[in-house]
Amino acid sequence: MLKVTLHLLFTSLAFGLNSPRFNQVATKFKEDILEFRDFMESLHLNKRCNETSLKECQFANFDECFAALPNPTCPSGPEFNIPSCGSGEGCPGYVDFTTSVYSIAPGTAESDPLVYETICWTRHMDEWLIQRNERDRAFWEELGVNPGAMYYGSTTGVFRYYPGRRTKNCGAYDPRPRPWSVAPSGPKNLLLVLDKSGSMEGNRMTLMKKAAIRVIETLTMSDRIAIVVFDETASVIAKEGMYLYPANNESKAILIDAITNLEAQGETNFYDAFEKAFDVLDNSHGEELTVNCNSALLFLTDGEMTHPIGTTPENVIDLVTSRLNATSTKIGKPVLFFSYSISEEEEEVHSLPKKLACPLDFGVWSRINREDQIVEALSSYHLLFSLGLGDDENADFVAWVEPYFFVTGNIFGSTISAVVYDRSTSPPTKIGVVGRDIAFEILTEALETDNITEAISELARYSVAVCPALNLPRCVIESYRAFFGGNEARCFPDECSADDFSSTVPKKCFDSSKYTGNLTANSDNKDRSYEEIVCCGSDDGVCLGGGNDDGDDKLTKAMIIGIAFGCVFVVIVALLMLYCCLKRSGYSNRRVVVVRDAVAVPVNPPPIAPSAPTWKSSP
Ligand SMILES: *[C@@H]1O[C@H](CO)[C@@H](O)[C@H](O)[C@H]1NC(C)=O
Ligand SMILES: *[C@@H]1O[C@H](CO)[C@@H](O)[C@H](O)[C@H]1NC(C)=O
Ligand SMILES: *[C@@H]1O[C@H](CO)[C@@H](O)[C@H](O)[C@H]1NC(C)=O
Numbered sequence: 035m036l037k038v039t040l041h042l043l044f045t046s047l048a049f050g051l052n053s054p055r056f057n058q059v060a061t062k063f064k065e066d067i068l069e070f071r072d073f074m075e076s077l078h079l080n081k082r083c084n085e086t087s088l089k090e091c092q093f094a095n096f097d098e099c100f101a102a103l104p105n106p107t108c109p110s111g112p113e114f115n116i117p118s119c120g121s122g123e124g125c126p127g128y129v130d131f132t133t134s135v136y137s138i139a140p141g142t143a144e145s146d147p148l149v150y151e152t153i154c155w156t157r158h159m160d161e162w163l164i165q166r167n168e169r170d171r172a173f174w175e176e177l178g179v180n181p182g183a184m185y186y187g188s189t190t191g192v193f194r195y196y197p198g199r200r201t202k203n204c205g206a207y208d209p210r211p212r213p214w215s216v217a218p219s220g221p222k223n224l225l226l227v228l229d230k231s232g233s234m235e236g237n238r239m240t241l242m243k244k245a246a247i248r249v250i251e252t253l254t255m256s257d258r259i260a261i262v263v264f265d266e267t268a269s270v271i272a273k274e275g276m277y278l279y280p281a282n283n284e285s286k287a288i289l290i291d292a293i294t295n296l297e298a299q300g301e302t303n304f305y306d307a308f309e310k311a312f313d314v315l316d317n318s319h320g321e322e323l324t325v326n327c328n329s330a331l332l333f334l335t336d337g338e339m340t341h342p343i344g345t346t347p348e349n350v351i352d353l354v355t356s357r358l359n360a361t362s363t364k365i366g367k368p369v370l371f372f373s374y375s376i377s378e379e380e381e382e383v384h385s386l387p388k389k390l391a392c393p394l395d396f397g398v399w400s401r402i403n404r405e406d407q408i409v410e411a412l413s414s415y416h417l418l419f420s421l422g423l424g425d426d427e428n429a430d431f432v433a434w435v436e437p438y439f440f441v442t443g444n445i446f447g448s449t450i451s452a453v454v455y456d457r458s459t460s461p462p463t464k465i466g467v468v469g470r471d472i473a474f475e476i477l478t479e480a481l482e483t484d485n486i487t488e489a490i491s492e493l494a495r496y497s498v499a500v501c502p503a504l505n506l507p508r509c510v511i512e513s514y515r516a517f518f519g520g521n522e523a524r525c526f527p528d529e530c531s532a533d534d535f536s537s538t539v540p541k542k543c544f545d546s547s548k549y550t551g552n553l554t555a556n557s558d559n560k561d562r563s564y565e566e567i568v569c570c571g572s573d574d575g576v577c578l579g580g581g582n583d584d585g586d587d588k589l590t591k592a593m594i595i596g597i598a599f600g601c602v603f604v605v606i607v608a609l610l611m612l613y614c615c616l617k618r619s620g621y622s623n624r625r626v627v628v629v630r631d632a633v634a635v636p637v638n639p640p641p642i643a644p645s646a647p648t649w650k651s652s653p
């Protein structure tokens with residue numbers, strides 16, 4: 035019992051999560067990502083519309099697929115191992131610490147001026163990141179962890195990732211709907227109101243499920259969510275049937291399971307669905323189960339209202355208008371309303387969902403003409419959320435996402451991220467998100483805790499946003515309506531001019547002829563297999579086994595520093611000190627391994643401490 039108590043004291047006081055060291059590390063991560071964010075904002079401002087820079091960009095980039103990297107190295111250590119190259123020690127993949135690589139999202143084209151521009155201005159981040167990692171080398175070595183990959187994902191779908199490496203699923207990555215890129219749009223309460231009536235059957239239902247699951251997967255620990263599904267009646271998927279769930283891993287699993295098992299059948303009753311949706315929001319607020327911030331209701335349908343008999347569209351509009359007003363008055367924060375209607379032929383289907391949006395201050399409607407647009411459309415809601423976060427109050431807001439598995443080497447990790455804005459517009463416009471990976475096991479070992487859940491919630495303390503005010507002018511909302519839904523989605527077509535739309539509609543810098551260059555440095559790897567391109571070891575991609583031992587001296591040094599660091603706190607209580615040193619020697623065997631994993635030794639030492647190459651896994 036005494037031992038248990040001491041252990042608790044030990045972990046929570048001396049070396050644990052409240053230790054100065056933990057604070058130091060968490061603060062460092064936060065400062066770094068904000069510094070990176072600021073730098074990207076200045077690049078965007080200074081380099082995007084620079085014609086010389088645009089010209090120099092030709093043949094100066096390395097794409098994720100076919101470009102052979104200029105200075106590939108083979109760092110050793112499990113976190114650099116790539117499953118396709120074999121298992122065990124000594125099966126790393128090539129990493130290039132002198133350059134980033136870029137990818138573009140499916141459905142976007144390099145020839146699109148906005149995409150082309152993004153590839154070109156973001157190119158200048160490499161030099162800066164190399165310098166930063168060099169500057170901080172002592173910090174990372176002392177900690178015994180790697181700085182972690184850093185990257186930028188733009189709203190245009192461009193992803194630029196440092197250090198450079200080849201991806202496995204070439205051309206498949208879209209940075210925009212990922213948790214790390216949605217999380218910094220701030221904490222939110224979310225209600226999905228989904229049509230499961232008979233007409234949804236088939237592909238539509240499949241895509242709606244996919245879209246809903248994608249929305250759920252992008253939420254983080256600071257969000258709340260519940261779902262209402264309806265046919266001629268509505269049912270609620272919520273905590274205890276009536277409250278919002280915190281969007282943690284367990285409740286996400288419950289919600290995803292429920293969505294997966296939905297079957298399309300029955301008629302269409304909007305009225306009941308909205309009543310239940312607002313009930314959930316109201317109940318949760320009473321129980322303080324909402325986050326004290328903005329809420330959104332995402333409504334998706336493909337049919338006309340058929341139920342209950344005698345209910346008119348006006349009844350539904352009145353219901354939504356009054357309950358939304360009542361709920362947001364009660365919560366003291368706005369409730370955003372997004373309605374999506376899916377239909378190719380039946381114009382009538384769009385009529386009510388469109389009418390619902392206009393009487394609301396924050397109502398946005400979009401028509402989904404093709405079924406394959408469902409997924410994309412539904413995940414765009416968070417753009418409006420991040421809009422209000424560009425203010426000065428939230429200038430140092432960062433988000434940590436719940437740990438998940440990176441693709442390479444089955445590394446469990448988290449990402450810290452921050453939104454990048456164009457602050458020359460009013461309000462500032464989101465142009466992308468910066469992120470840095472942290473291999474969690476390594477971090478928590480360095481911090482002397484096994485409890486990842488606790489560590490991440492502790493880190494989350496560093497990412498508390500001031501809830502954005504969202505007192506957006508009428509014409510800014512109107513410009514978002516046009517952005518999401520085209521001109522037909524506007525509610526006040528005579529009121530707001532094109533000037534009011536400047537902050538939502540991105541403009542290219544030059545005329546189109548300037549964007550015809552070839553951006554890729556080479557495509558030397560075009561005809562080679564993934565393993566051939568990626569795996570160190572041998573030319574045919576067979577892992578040879580056996581690591582490089584050169585790093586052991588360095589590792590021992592890091593280990594000693596680690597121990598010395600730990601013992602600084604020993605002075606606090608003599609008893610604890612005794613316990614501590616026993617404890618530490620108990621840990622030290624394990625620690626040798628850990629530190630060795632962390633300090634990778636490249637074949638040709640790179641100019642910086644190597645980062646964990648962790649191409650993002652889905653989701
Ligand atoms: C434009 O970019 C080039 C090359 O990157 C740089 O030398 C030049 O100073 C930039 N011009 C301005 C006005 O920033
Ligand atoms: C929850 O976390 C576990 C690992 O901790 C993981 O295996 C599982 O896939 C996660 N579930 C979801 C829905 O993210
Ligand atoms: C909401 O209701 C209050 C009274 O309950 C009213 O004063 C206010 O104007 C309403 N707001 C909107 C946007 O309708």
Ligand SMILES: *[C@@H]1O[C@H](CO)[C@@H](O)[C@H](O)[C@H]1NC(C)=O
Nearest residue numbers: 484485486487488489491492
């Ligand atoms: C980790 O910490 C959380 C929150 O403090 C606690 O609920 C949980 O039981 C801990 N898990 C372990 C394995 O100690």
Ligand SMILES: *[C@@H]1O[C@H](CO)[C@@H](O)[C@H](O)[C@H]1NC(C)=O
Nearest residue numbers: 093552553554555556557558
């Ligand atoms: C772009 O340049 C690369 C390398 O020189 C070449 O292999 C590729 O075919 C070029 N692409 C186009 C579209 O010209």
